[in-house]
Amino acid sequence: MDIHRFEKGWLVASLVLIVFFIATVAYVSAVTGIDMVDDSGGDIDVDNVNQHDNFSDPGVEHVGENEYDAYVIAQQFIFRPGSEPFGAIRIPANSTVNFHVTSQDVVHGFQIVGTNVNTMVVPGQISEITVEFNEADEYGILCNEYCGSGHADMGGSIEVVPRNEWNGTDGGDA
Amino acid sequence: MAYVDRRPLEARVVRVAFGAAFLFLGLGGLGGLIQSLHRTGYFQFIGEITDGNYYTVLTSHGVFMVLFFTIFFLMGAFTWALTRSLDRDLNNPRMTKYWITSMCVGAFLTSLAIIGGFTNAIPIEANVLYTMYAPLQAHPLYYIGLTLFVTGTWVAGYDWISTYWGWRSDNPDERIPLMAFMVLTTMLMWYILTVGIAIEVLFFLIPWSLGLVNEINPTLTRTLFWYFGHAVVYFWLLPAYLLWYAVLPKLSGGRLFSDPLARVVFILFLILGTPVGIHHQYLDPGIPEGFKFVAMTNTMFLLLPSLLTAFTVVASIEHGGRQRGGKGYLGWLRTLPWKNPAFSGMALAGIMFAAGGFSGMINAGMNINYLVHNTIWVPGHFHLTVGTASALTFMAGAYWLVPQITGKNLAAKKLAAVQPFLWFVGMTFMSNAMHRAGLFGMPRRTSEPMYDAFSYDPAIGTVGEVNSQIALGGVILTVSLGIFLYVIVRTWFGGEKVESPVDAELPPAMSGPEHSPRVLDNLKLWVGVAVLLVILAYTVPIAYIATDGLWSGSETYPVVVDALDTLEVLL
Amino acid sequence: MATEDTKREIGHDEFDPVGTLVLIAVYFVILVVMWIVMWRIEFIGNGPTVIG
Numbered sequence: 001m002d003i004h005r006f007e008k009g010w011l012v013a014s015l016v017l018i019v020f021f022i023a024t025v026a027y028v029s030a031v032t033g034i035d036m037v038d039d040s041g042g043d044i045d046v047d048n049v050n051q052h053d054n055f056s057d058p059g060v061e062h063v064g065e066n067e068y069d070a071y072v073i074a075q076q077f078i079f080r081p082g083s084e085p086f087g088a089i090r091i092p093a094n095s096t097v098n099f100h101v102t103s104q105d106v107v108h109g110f111q112i113v114g115t116n117v118n119t120m121v122v123p124g125q126i127s128e129i130t131v132e133f134n135e136a137d138e139y140g141i142l143c144n145e146y147c148g149s150g151h152a153d154m155g156g157s158i159e160v161v162p163r164n165e166w167n168g169t170d171g172g173d174a
Numbered sequence: 175m176a177y178v179d180r181r182p183l184e185a186r187v188v189r190v191a192f193g194a195a196f197l198f199l200g201l202g203g204l205g206g207l208i209q210s211l212h213r214t215g216y217f218q219f220i221g222e223i224t225d226g227n228y229y230t231v232l233t234s235h236g237v238f239m240v241l242f243f244t245i246f247f248l249m250g251a252f253t254w255a256l257t258r259s260l261d262r263d264l265n266n267p268r269m270t271k272y273w274i275t276s277m278c279v280g281a282f283l284t285s286l287a288i289i290g291g292f293t294n295a296i297p298i299e300a301n302v303l304y305t306m307y308a309p310l311q312a313h314p315l316y317y318i319g320l321t322l323f324v325t326g327t328w329v330a331g332y333d334w335i336s337t338y339w340g341w342r343s344d345n346p347d348e349r350i351p352l353m354a355f356m357v358l359t360t361m362l363m364w365y366i367l368t369v370g371i372a373i374e375v376l377f378f379l380i381p382w383s384l385g386l387v388n389e390i391n392p393t394l395t396r397t398l399f400w401y402f403g404h405a406v407v408y409f410w411l412l413p414a415y416l417l418w419y420a421v422l423p424k425l426s427g428g429r430l431f432s433d434p435l436a437r438v439v440f441i442l443f444l445i446l447g448t449p450v451g452i453h454h455q456y457l458d459p460g461i462p463e464g465f466k467f468v469a470m471t472n473t474m475f476l477l478l479p480s481l482l483t484a485f486t487v488v489a490s491i492e493h494g495g496r497q498r499g500g501k502g503y504l505g506w507l508r509t510l511p512w513k514n515p516a517f518s519g520m521a522l523a524g525i526m527f528a529a530g531g532f533s534g535m536i537n538a539g540m541n542i543n544y545l546v547h548n549t550i551w552v553p554g555h556f557h558l559t560v561g562t563a564s565a566l567t568f569m570a571g572a573y574w575l576v577p578q579i580t581g582k583n584l585a586a587k588k589l590a591a592v593q594p595f596l597w598f599v600g601m602t603f604m605s606n607a608m609h610r611a612g613l614f615g616m617p618r619r620t621s622e623p624m625y626d627a628f629s630y631d632p633a634i635g636t637v638g639e640v641n642s643q644i645a646l647g648g649v650i651l652t653v654s655l656g657i658f659l660y661v662i663v664r665t666w667f668g669g670e671k672v673e674s675p676v677d678a679e680l681p682p683a684m685s686g687p688e689h690s691p692r693v694l695d696n697l698k699l700w701v702g703v704a705v706l707l708v709i710l711a712y713t714v715p716i717a718y719i720a721t722d723g724l725w726s727g728s729e730t731y732p733v734v735v736d737a738l739d740t741l742e743v744l745l
Numbered sequence: 746m747a748t749e750d751t752k753r754e755i756g757h758d759e760f761d762p763v764g765t766l767v768l769i770a771v772y773f774v775i776l777v778v779m780w781i782v783m784w785r786i787e788f789i790g791n792g793p794t795v796i797g
Contacts, residue, residue, distance in 0.1 A: 001434050001689065001690055001691055002432075002434065002685055002689035002690075003432065003434070003435065004431070004432070004489075004685075004761075004762075006485075006489075006761065006762060006765070006766050007431075007432065007435065007482075007485055007486070007489075010481070010482070010485045010766075010769055011478075011482065013773060014477070014478055014481040014482065015478070017477070017481070017773070017776065017777070018474045018475055018477055018478065020777075021474050021477075021535060021538075021539065021780070022470070022471060022474050024539070024780070024784060025470065025539050025540050025541055025542070028541060028542075028784065028788075028789070029541050032789065032794070032796075033796045033797075034541045034544070034794050034795060034796060035463075035795055035796055035797050036456065036457075036463045036466055036540060036541065036795075037456075037457050037458065037459055037795065038459070038461065038462050038463045038466075039459065039460050039461060039462050041459050043460075043722060046727065046728050046729075047729070076731070083627070084626075084627075088627075098797070105309070105728075105731045106307070106309050106310050106728075106731045107307045107309075107310075107392060107396070109548050109617075111547075111548070111549075111615065111617070112793070113615040113628055113630065114614055114615045114630065114631055114791070115615075115791060115792060115793050115794070116544040116545050116788065116791050116792065116793070116794040116795065117544070117793055117794065117795055118457060118544045118545075118547050118548070118795075119457050119459065119795070120455075120457045120458045120459065120548075121459075122392050122393055122396065122458060122459060122460060123309060123392050123727065123728045124391070124392060124393065124460070124722060124727045124728060125393060125458075125459040125460040126459060127459040128459070129795045129797070130795065130796050130797030131793045131794070131795060131796065132793055132796060133793060138628070139628070140615075140625060140627055140628025140629075141627075141628075142615075142617055142625060143617075144547070144548035144549065144617040144618070144619075145307075145548055145619070146229065146232075146303050146307075146310075146619040146620070147310075148226070148310065148731070149226030149229065149301070151229075151619070151620055151621075152228075152620045152621045152622035152623070153622075155625035155626070155627050155628065156627050157627040157628055431762065484769060484772070485765060485769055488762070488765045488768060488769065489762035489765040492762045492764045492765045493760060493762070495764075496760075500764075502764075503763055503764050503767050504764050504767065504768075506764055507764070528772060532775075532776060532779055532780075535776070535780065536780075536783055542783065542784060542788045544788075544794065544795060545787060545788050545791060613787055684760065
């Protein structure tokens with residue numbers, strides 16, 4: 001095949017670029033510990049989310065030294081907890097939080113605004129993501145997948161509070 | 175002799191396809207204007223949130239633009255390209271009539287289902303957006319219309335392939351002419367990629383929307399959708415590539431730099447185009463990370479045909495610029511025919527595609543996708559790709575093709591000359607602002623991106639400034655679109671027929687097919703490789719997802735929900 | 746259109762698309778720089794991030 005030498009050079013440069021891109025993804029994951037959402041959260045029966053052991057009383061639980069589990073139900077058009085009238089998801093500062101988010105109706109999204117915490121919430125699946133929070137702060141959360149006519153209202157907040165201001169009943173239990 | 179006189183029957187089919195394409199372009203553009211003014215808060219006249227009218231507009235904008243406008247245009251352009259490059263009429267006029275009719279009827283039914291969402295007087299609606307994720311459900315008419323539309327394209331593909339077989343039996347030793355090669359490889363890719371949507375719609379969505387089955391597996395239907403939903407973007411893009419390779423060199427006054435590389439590029443799309451869809455599901459639970467990594471690797475290698483295209487097409491344009499007297503390293507850019515809208519539209523579309531390519535590379539990065547997934551960055555990206563690389567190229571192509579299929583001179587030439595530049599400016603405002611807004615977390619697909627619970631924190635600029643650019647961009651794009659439609663209508667329905675409305679000669683490539691190995695024309699081989707790669711990439715993920723059940727998982731949920739009722743039950 | 750404007754003929758053998766080479770090299774540099782900026786500033790500086 002007759003290819004101009006400039007184009008041969010560009011072909012090689014393009015392949016180098018592609019390999020560089022893939023390498024960046026792998027390297028940054030290895031160095032920073034960024035992990036992909038996957039099937040680790042397991043399945044759930046959509047019709048019985050409210051009877052599920054962990055989702056019947058969603059909210060934040062203390063499960064280890066600095067470790068917390070947060071169970072959140074996404075539904076048309078609120079997060080439970082997270083949105084009014086259930087109040088913010090309250091988390092103590094300097095903690096590691098394992099979010100378990102599921103939907104009891106349609107496909108939703110769960111994104112902590114202005115951060116890299118972002119996942120789809122698909123009925124029948126539990127999205128499990130681990131996030132480290134440092135000092136006390138406030139974050140917004142929103143649903144970023146169209147979920148019906150009230151989609152634009154589906155937002156809420158996360159309050160990261162000083163450790164001494166958080167207690168076990170304060171998880172934003174709904 | 176103009177195409178319309180040489181092949182009157184085919185010209186008529188192209189006119190019907192283009193007519194439908196431009197009708198949907200106009201309707202879809204109206205939707206785009208409404209959205210850009212509504213979600214930025216400048217002008218909100220469509221109903222309260224509770225009736226979901228914004229999402230009726232959004233569904234129509236998506237479906238009309240990316241399914242009907244693009245694919246109808248492709249049908250017209252490919253009919254022209256195939257018959258012109260084989261110098262042969264279509265094989266079977268009855269078959270031709272069938273597919274164009276089926277597509278028109280299908281598009282009409284689906285449009286009816288969508289537009290029904292504006293009124294409660296008829297119990298038909300389809301506020302499910304282009305992605306139609308179950309368990310949100312549309313009226314059966316929506317899915318049935320899409321079925322007729324897509325099966326129409328399948329018959330069209332067969333019409334073209336059988337025309338090629340006729341040519342082949344008369345020309346057993348010839349190389350496949352370049353444009354015919356592009357049409358054939360694109361359609362073979364289309365057969366492979368529509369398997370996903372066909373299974374999704376025929377086996378799951380239609381039975382479920384008719385109430386024959388009650389439940390549906392949302393991850394499975396999502397995965398089937400994205401099997402189709404990413405690869406389809408190449409079906410929007412490849413007609414633009416065909417015009418860039420086959421027509422743009424001529425418009426710039428030069429010749430195609432390399433015919434063999436053009437073939438390689440189309441083969442790469444055929445074999446790599448489909449096994450990438452899971453990259454739309456990087457953030458899906460229920461899909462193991464390994465499947466996502468495979469999809470990413472395939473996606474990144476799909477950059478190769480586009481990067482090669484950038485070189486070949488720009489080199490062909492440079493040849494044109496130098497033929498026209500351009501000197502030095504970049505002096506040839508000034509001698510190009512920027513006043514010819516057919517040229518400037520395609521060239522500007524290519525520049526925007528280079529920028530859209532970059533944001534696509536970010537989208538493709540499996541973990542950096544956390545930053546941008548489902549933010550307005552994503553529509554910012556695809557308005558550069560399908561919304562400009564394809565759409566503006568198609569408009570530019572129309573300035574050159576519509577005279578050929580109508581036998582009329584292009585009308586309002588001065589106005590037409592401005593139109594691609596307006597599109598470019600409007601899209602620069604809108605898309606750049608969308609990318610930036612995505613980076614501070616503003617979501618896509620929402621009527622009202624402002625919330626009570628929090629406010630955004632842009633590193634640069636303000637929310638108001640970003641919104642003003644989106645709205646301004648939307649208005650400029652609408653003006654540009656209006657000019658395009660005006661020029662086309664004036665051309666089509668005004669003026670006298672002339673013998674030769676444009677110089678339709680297409681010069682041969684500098685490096686022609688004789689420089690490429692014959693194996694490139696072995697389409698059976700490439701289809702085999704493509705099918706093999708799809709099987710390798712998708713069998714295990716689909717089997718894994720299907721273990722949760724085929725017709726089980728989620729029931730139906732309505733689009734319009736009285737949220738207060740739900741809350742009262744819970745409290 | 747184009748044919749009347751043609752000022753000189755350039756054949757295949759003598760044609761080295763140097764302008765294209767310059768443009769594509771500039772594009773390559775932009776891609777690499779923007780890629781690094783996006784990762785370092787926009788992504789890694791945008792915590793918290795999903796780590797498990």
